[in-house]
Amino acid sequence: MKGEELRLADLVAFARERGGCCLSTELRGEGVKHRWRCGRDHEFEASPRLLMRGGYWCPQCFPSVEDPSGWNYEAQVAIDPLLRRFYRSAE
Ligand SMILES: [Zn+2]
Numbered sequence: 001m002k003g004e005e006l007r008l009a010d011l012v013a014f015a016r017e018r019g020g021c022c023l024s025t026e027l028r029g030e031g032v033k034h035r036w037r038c039g040r041d042h043e044f045e046a047s048p049r050l051l052m053r054g055g056y057w058c059p060q061c062f063p064s065v066e067d068p069s070g071w072n073y074e075a076q077v078a079i080d081p082l083l084r085r086f087y088r089s090a091e
Contacts, residue, residue: 006030011048018057019079039079 008027015022019039033045038058077087
C-alpha cells in the first residue's frame with residue numbers, strides 16, 4: 001500500500017489524539033526516539049513506532065507492567081480523547 005510513510009504531521013495528529021503534543025520539530029524515523037508531552041505535562045521520549053503501533057503513550061501516566069501503581073483511568077479519560085473513545089465503547 002502506498003502512502004504509508006510517516007510524516008511529522010501524523011505524529012502531531014497522533015499526539016493530539018492522546019491529548020498531548022509532539023515536541024520534536026522534524027521526523028527522524030519511525031524507529032527513532034522523538035520527544036513528546038502528554039496532557040498532564042510530562043515530557044518523555046519514545047519512537048513513533050512504539051507509540052503508534054505499540055499503543056504506548058506517556059510512561060508516567062501509564063506505568064509499566066512492572067510498576068502498575070498510579071494508573072488512574074478516570075483521570076486519563078478526562079484528558080485523552082482516544083482513550084475516551086474506548087471507554088465509551090466499553091459501556
Ligand atoms: Zn503523562
